[in-house]
Amino acid sequence: MKTIFYKLILCLALFITLFFLYKPQINNKIYKGKEKDVYVSVEMNQEVHQILLDDYLLGVVAGEMPASFELEAIKAQVVASRTFVYSRLLSVDNTTNTQVYLDDEKMKVSWNEHYEEYKEKVKKAIKETKGEIITYQGECISALFYSSSNGKSENVENYFIGSAKPYLVSVDSHWDESYDPHFLKEKEFSKTSLKQMFNGSFNYQILSYYPSGRIQTIKINNQNYTGRQMREKLQLASSDFTIVEKSDSYVFKTKGSGHGVGLSQYGAQGMAKEGYDYQQILKHYYQGVEISKNN
Structure with missing residues (x-):
């Protein structure tokens, strides 16, 4: 009887030990499988603010591209902006040196009576491109963009100091003249x-x-x-x-308007008007790239 009792105690102790040893492994697997919240460090007025990536992208599109644009053009901008901020290691400022960001109050002023409509539209573009970034040979690209070209985009080395990049080369962008009212x-x-x-x-x-x-x-x-x-x-x-x-x-x-390197926003609008989707737009302005999931 004592032998059976001791065996039961031993089994119970072994079970408890294995449970607590194994439980953290289960939790780790679940945690690693979840999509973590990603925050962007944004310097504004000499203060650094931590902003959720999706909220940041909403404010960037509000500051950088007319939300009246076609959804596919907005999606292209969202993926380019997401890629850009990852290429800057999630640390940017709130100027044209990186990307202009509008908070909710400024969005209300900028979008005025279209605030609710445009906000939902941009959030839809963010959701439908969730986690997507632009890569070249497996690496996150420098996703430069600008308002409109003169009819062609520009090789990066012809404007910015530095070496050439095979995905930032001059391509046709004839749409700009038709769609940019201030061409x-x-x-x-x-x-x-x-x-x-x-x-x-x-x-x-x-x-x-x-x-x-x-x-x-x-x-x-x-x-x-x-x-x-x-x-x-x-x-x-x-x-x-x-x-x-x-x-x-x-x-x-x-x-045109801007440095001319990478994605033309009015060019993207013109392509979207002609039925191109956002991936086709991005692969036109960034040559030889892939659209990859970041998670």
Whole structure:
């Protein structure tokens, strides 16, 4: 009888031991299988805020793309923005240096009477692309984007300092001219103001263009400037510009808006209007990429 009793005690002790040893393993497996909440560190007004990724993407689309756009264009923007923030290791600021983010109050102001409609539309785009990022050879890409091109996107090395990337190359983007209502812009400078900006005189000669039509090098007085330098110095819409002289001023006429590298937002809108889905749009503007799940 004692032998049976001791055996029962031993079995009970073994069961309890195995239970507590095994239970944490079960919990770990369940925890690892769940999708964790992902937060983005966003610097705003010199303070860092932790924002849920989906909420961040909602605010980014509100700040970066017209929510009146086609759903497939918005999906393309969502995946590009999600990819962009992952490429920055989930740490960004709230400026055009990374991505502009609007909080809920600013969204209400921006969208006004369309607030509820647009919010649900963007949330739908986020949900239907959940976890998707753009990769090249298994690596998260630098998903640059801009408002509209001059008719072609630009090779990354032609605008930004750094090496070429096989997925950021010039491609056709003829949709921009039709869909961007501000495709052509003008900015006028008095001759006096330009002389002050360029050390007392303004004698220019355009030396070279990129195949995309954007200015590569322009000589002003005795100094060479890149198209990007001129765009930033004069705050022009793009680096595709012509200069028209008037009696007491110069008019800079530009095509498109932005640096021209990667996804064109108005190009995406044009493609969506023609029936392309968001993956086709992304694979057009980012050559040779795949759409991958991040979880």
